[in-house]
Amino acid sequence: MFVLTGFVKVIGAYGVGKVVASGNPEFEKDDYVVGIISWGEYSISQGFMGCWLSKLDPMGFPLSYHVGLLGFSGLTAYAGFFEICKPKKGEKVFVSAASGSVGNLVSQYAKNLGCYVVGSAGSPYKVKLLKEKFGFDGAFNYKEETDLDSTLEKYFPEGIDIYFDNVGGVMLEAAISNMNSYGRVALCGVISEYTDVGKRAAPNMLNVVYKRIMIQGFLGGDYMHLFPEFVSTTVDHIRAGKMHVLEDISIGLESVPSAFVGLFRGYNVGKKIVRVSNDLEDC
Amino acid sequence: MFVLTGFVKVIGAYGVGKVVASGNPEFEKDDYVVGIISWGEYSISQGFMGCWLSKLDPMGFPLSYHVGLLGFSGLTAYAGFFEICKPKKGEKVFVSAASGSVGNLVSQYAKNLGCYVVGSAGSPYKVKLLKEKFGFDGAFNYKEETDLDSTLEKYFPEGIDIYFDNVGGVMLEAAISNMNSYGRVALCGVISEYTDVGKRAAPNMLNVVYKRIMIQGFLGGDYMHLFPEFVSTTVDHIRAGKMHVLEDISIGLESVPSAFVGLFRGYNVGKKIVRVSNDLEDC
Structure with missing residues (x-):
């Protein structure tokens, strides 16, 4: 149930997901999350070896934006x-x-x-x-x-x-x-x-x-401290029609190998994203 | 009447000299000067194509210091x-x-x-x-x-x-x-x-x-604005015995070619300086 980027860190990838069940008081069902998550339609996150995972406010934008130009x-x-x-x-x-x-x-x-x-x-x-x-x-x-x-x-x-x-x-x-x-x-x-x-x-x-x-x-x-400033500036640009999204979305976990190889062959146009799950209605 | 560095800029070099006669009210006879001057025992400076030439206070140090560690x-x-x-x-x-x-x-x-x-x-x-x-x-x-x-x-x-x-x-x-x-x-x-x-x-x-x-x-x-701070710090180090001079001085204008070639062959130990004139009693 995640949208994942093509950036693979052996065990995970930078992606967006939706919480289907939570035992962590900081997250509730239907919350969106962003960060390092595993490659899979569903996955269990336990902080993922200390990697960053936090709540996401999509701000009315497609979820894919949050792994690309807003990610x-x-x-x-x-x-x-x-x-x-x-x-x-x-x-x-x-x-x-x-x-x-x-x-x-x-x-x-x-x-x-x-x-x-x-x-x-x-x-x-x-x-x-x-x-x-x-x-x-x-x-x-x-x-x-x-x-x-x-x-x-x-x-x-x-x-x-x-x-x-x-x-x-x-x-x-x-x-x-x-x-x-x-x-x-x-x-x-x-x-x-x-x-x-x-x-x-x-x-x-x-x-x-x-x-x-x-x-x-x-x-x-190294620049996570700039995240709020970066998001604010970029959202302003998008809403003013001064910034355009360029995405290249593959569908399904099975497309990961070809998506990854394609990065090195220059096949992608814009941000390469793998949409792992179709269960997210608004991505 | 100059001590010159091995750094040649076609027409001149960074060096120290002593004024023997001056038609410029900013300089008097016996003033020391430092900057871009010509290769010669005596030379006439007219601002040297706008290059920097200014009065020098040797501060009790040998003149050669002012083309090296204080230059x-x-x-x-x-x-x-x-x-x-x-x-x-x-x-x-x-x-x-x-x-x-x-x-x-x-x-x-x-x-x-x-x-x-x-x-x-x-x-x-x-x-x-x-x-x-x-x-x-x-x-x-x-x-x-x-x-x-x-x-x-x-x-x-x-x-x-x-x-x-x-x-x-x-x-x-x-x-x-x-x-x-x-x-x-x-x-x-x-x-x-x-x-x-x-x-x-x-x-x-x-x-x-x-x-x-x-x-x-x-x-x-590009860092001329740091010159006063640099000189002050370095003089303090020298006077405290915490900074040592390493010079390699050749004598005479005729030594310029071999001095210059020597730089590229690694013959110099420390700052390569050519002492063009022997008329400066204290260099």
Whole structure:
């Protein structure tokens, strides 16, 4: 009876569920909960090895929103962009995997702040979506580019101020080559390197020194203290029609393996979610 | 009539001199000056293309101190360590090129703060110096090590909190592999990469993400606002016998080429300085 994300932590996943029975005075039947729960239509939670599980107020939004743009992906995008990158209106922002769960949210925060935003993605459909649905200033299919340095130079004639990196590898190298002085790189993921050590980024560190570039790795979980501020800002954006949801929902527990593999092959468009149960009427 | 550093900026260098004649009401005969001046026993300064030149109070120290530990190298070490690395007492600090002009000062600041400090250098003499003169907790000759990952693991069984990087390349990779969560890398120089692009560092960026590592390139010149604070702190350390000078002085303008080449070959021990003129009685 849960909606689960594709993010698997061996025993569990970040998801939303509904309480069907409770022996814990803090939770009542029909409460919604969010946090680390197990992969299953029904599961018994006993605090799950100390992992976070708390009550959820859906605030009138579909439950899936709370594992995506109002959940951990959203917090990761919000904290990474605002806390790490410290953006200013008008700055030039590049986002890789820009149609991914975090990337598309970063891009929307950046657009709403008044930044110039260009994103990379891995298919013509995704690129079209970024430009037409999300109003990016530019988007390109990295698979069609042979020289990423030149590609970024074309899209950023005035240089990149902020790079929100979800992929690592050669894209990170090209981004650093094209960065302005005092540029900031939020390192959120390195999906191009996960399965191939040979693809590790070897950025020009002399550039990093002379341009005083900051590269900061981070995890959304470190920013739980920002959750209320993040939810409030994001809900405002959604209600004002300035933030759009991009979800890719698979149905059934049996879809978990293909959903997970698909993340690494770039099949997902937006947040990959597995809807484990159909018993939740409003998700 | 100048003491000059080995840092050449095409037309000039960071150095100290004495005014022999002045048509500028701000400077009088026999004033000491510090800043960007030309390579020569005597030179005419007209503000040198807007570069910084100001009066110097030697405060009873040899003039050479003011191009080294009380000059730009010192400011670079001070700002890089305190502003970028934000060290805390007891933290584990690794410094590469630790007998170099900036590295040896960073290490001394770190020791004075109560950090555990290990440095790398390129000769047995330098390593001995680091351990015996500067009281490092450990030092090693990187040329004698075949597996830097294991070397750093040996010297940092509890991991590295701060890496002050002067060399880049494989040392940066090994340092990142051995860093603790929330580790900080101040990227001051990448001397191993200057002449060979093939030696660029390809650190494990997955480590950077999961361990929330920050890598920050910087230039000392951005921290001129800290100059008074830096000088005051450093003078206190010197007068208390808690900071030692490590200089490598060549004599005569004709020594500039070999001094400069020597920097890239690791011949210098401490701050490389060229004493251009013998007319300054007290330098």
